[in-house]
Amino acid sequence: MAGADRDAAPSGVTATEREPLREIGGRQVMAGLTSALAWLQANQEVVNDLNVFPVPDGDTGSNMYLTLRSAVEDAAKAPEPGSAASVMQAAAHGSLMGARGNSGVILSQVLRGFSQGLRGHQRVDAAGVAVALGEASAVAYKAVMKPTEGTILTVVREAAAAGKRAAEGSDDIRQVLQTAVAEAHAAVERTPDQLAVLRDAGVVDAGGLGFAVILEGFARALDGDPGVAAEDALALVAPRRVGEPALRRPGGGPAIASGAAPGERRGAAAVAVRHEGWGYCTEFLIGGPGLDVDALREELGALGDSSLVVGDEELVRVHIHTHDPAVLITRAAERGRLSKLKVEDMSIQHHDILERAAAEEAQRPPAPHKALGVVSVAPGQGFRSILTGLGADGIVEGGQTMNPSIEALLNAVRAANADSVIILPNNGNVIMTALEVDALAPEVAVRVVPTRSLPQGITALLALDPGGDLASNCARMEEAIGGVVTVEITHAVRDSTADGQDIHEGDVIAVVDDRITQVGRDHLSVVEAVLDHAGREPELITVYRGAGIDEETAEQLVVSLRRRHPDVEFEVHDGGQEHYPYILSLE
C-alpha cells in the first residue's frame, strides 16, 4: 500500500510523460548519493524511532546516516568523477571506513555490492543498475552470518528483484528505480509479518526503512527535470516526508513524521539547509526581572532561524537554530541570567569530533611495541578509567547510543602498536563493526571477543594474560564472559510491549543480558525484582552508576539492597554512562 501511493506521484510528474533515462554516469551517481544522504538525514529520526526495545538504543537512523555521509564524502573525491564505477567504488570504501553499528556495516556491504556490480562501467544503463542492485543484495547477505528475514536484507533483496523485473520490460533507469523503491517500501511494511520482535514492538524494521529511504533519495535525484544537469537535481527535489501518507507504524501507533513540528525538521528544512549543515539547536531560559520579550525576539531571532522566543518579564524561553551558538549565548547572557542551557549539534558532528579527539589521543604518545594489545569500547569517563586500569591499551568512545565507526576502531587498533589486538565491543550493536577491522589492518592480527555489555568487557579484560598468545587469551575471555550477568537499568522512552510486558514511557526497566525482564516505577524495586529472579545468589554485585546518579544516591541504593542480601558483596563505581542510571554486574 505504501508502495502504491509512492509510486503514483513521487514529485508530481509521472515517468511516462518524460524521455526515458537510459544511461547514467559518475555525476548522476554522485547526485543520487548526495540526494540519498539528504533524504536519509531528513528522515533519520523516523528511523531512529523504530527501536524494537523502548530503551535509549543504538540509533539505526543516525548510524546509517553517518555511514552514508562517509560514503558521500569519499565519493566526492573519486579519481574519475565522470565514471559511475569510480564514484561508487570511492563511496563503498568511504562507507566501510565510516560504518557504525550493525545497520551501518550492512549498508556498507550493500554499497560494496552495488559498486561491484558497476565495476568497469563509466556509464551504466537500466539493466546495469538492476544487476548492481542484485549484487548489492548478494554481498549484503554474505556479510551476515545468520541472515534473518524481515530485516534490511529482505528489503534489499526484494527491491533488487523488483528492479530486475522492471529492467526486463524497460530501459528507463527511472522506471527501474521507482519500481525498486516502491517494492522496498512495500517490503518494509511486511517486515513485522516476518519478525516477531517487530510485530510485538509495533514497528517496522528500522534498517529496512533506512535502506528504502536511501534508495528513494537516490531515485529522486534522477527524477529531476531531464533538462537540468544531474548534479543539480537535488535542488529541484520537492521536499516530502517519507511515509506520508501511507507509512504508519503497525499496531495503531501515530503516523510516522506526521504533524507540523517534526515535518519542519525532518522534511523541507533538512534538504534546504544541506550545504550549511543543520547548525545547533540552542535552548535556554533567560531570567528577569524586566525582560522585554519582543526586543529579545527580534535581537536573538536574527541570530538564527526556527526561532521561538516566548515568555514574560520574569522568564523567557528561547529555542533557536543557529550556526554560532556562542554569539547567541553571549548576547542573551547580557540580557539576563541564563539557565537550562542546552546546545545540540543537529548534524551530529559531535560524533566525529569525539572520535577525532579519541583518535588523536590514541596517537599522541606512541605506545611501546608489545605482543598483545586490547582495544575496548566504552562510554563515560568512569568506564574508561576502569578499563584502562585493567590494562586496556586503547579506549574508543561509544556504546549503546553512539556506535563507533570502523575507522575509529581501526585507528585505536593501530595506535595500540601491538602484533595482535583483541577488540572488546561491549555492545551487541558494535560487534559487527569490530569484526570488519581485521581485514583493514593487515599488519595486525585482530580478534573480536564478542562482549555485549560493559560488565562482560570488564570480565573479559580481567581474564587477560599479558604473557599468553592471542588464541588462548580469546578462548579464556570468551569462557569468562559466561560467568557474569549484566543488568542495565534505564527508563522507557516510549510505550511498548516487550517480552510480554506492557511498558509505559518513563517506566524503569531492567534489561538483563539483552532481555527486558522487569518493569517498575523506581530503581530500587526493579533491581530487587531482578535479584529475586536471579536464581543462584551472586557472590559479588558491582554497581556502576551513570552520569545522572551521584555517589550518595548510588550508596543509598546499595544500603537498601544489602539489607535484603546480607551475604552478597557490593561494590559501587562511577561508570559515567549516559541514559542508563545503573549498570550492574552479577558474578
Add this chain to the structure above:
Amino acid sequence: MLHIVTDSTSDILPSEAAALGVRVVPLTVRFGEEQFRDGVDLDADAFYARLARGGISPTTSQPSPEDFAAVYRELLREPGDRVLSIHISQKLSGTLQSATLAAQELDDRVTPVDSGSVSMGVQFLVRAALRDLAAGADVDTVVRNTEARRSRLVVYVLLDTLTYLHRGGRIGAAQAFLGGVLNVKPLLRIAGGVVHPQARVRNRRQGIDRMLALLAEAGPLEAVGTMHSGAPRLLEEVRPRLTAAYPELELGTGQIGPVVGTYAGPGAIGAACLRAG
C-alpha cells in the same frame, strides 16, 4: 644419620613437626614492640583474630644465623650426622641466607636447599625427603631428589585482597597487572622461587574454579594439598573437590601461618601440588 630442618613458613605446626621428626626454626612476627615466634608463641588462629581487630600492622623478620646454628649443632652430635635444611624461596625471604651462613660454620655437614616455594610447597619437599629416608635412601640421594623436586612444585594462592601484599612491599611487578580502580582478587602462582600474578578475578567462586582448572592442567600429581588463612569455610569448599579429583592421593590440608599470613592476609585460599616426576 640425616636430619631434616625447615622453617616456620612451611606451615608445619609444632605438633606435626614432633610427629614427623623434623625441626622447624621459627621466623618472627612483630606487632609494634610485641614480638612472637611464628607458630610457637602465636598460632594462626590467634594471629588472624588479631589482624581482624585491626590496629597496628604486623611485620616479620627472618631467623638469625645463630638461631639456625643452635639447631644444627644440637642435631650434629655424632660424626655421621648430616642436616638437610629446606627453606622458603630466597627471593621471598632472607631465611635461607641465615641458614647458609650458619651452615658455613659447620663444614659440609649442613646442606641448605632453596625450596623455591612457600607454605605447603616447602612442606611437600620436607615430607618427600622424609619418605626417601624411610625408604632407606642415602644422604646424597635425598639431597639430589629434593633438588630435583623443586622444579615440580607449584603453589597457587587466591588472595581476598591485595592490601597485605601491598603493605608488605611484596607486590612488585604484579602492581600494574593488579592495580586499578576495581577491586580484584589476585590468583598468584608461586613456582621457581617467584610470585607471579596468574590471574585476577572478581570473586572467589571464579578464583577457585580457575585454581582447580590450573591444577588439572598440571597433569599427574605426586602430592596435592590446600591451605587457607583464617577461612576454614573456604577450605571445606575446596577439600571435597580435590578429594574427588585426586582420589589416590592423601590430601594435605593446613592453615597459612602468621608470617606468610602477614603478606597473604586473611581470607586467602590456596592449593599446592608436586607434579609427578
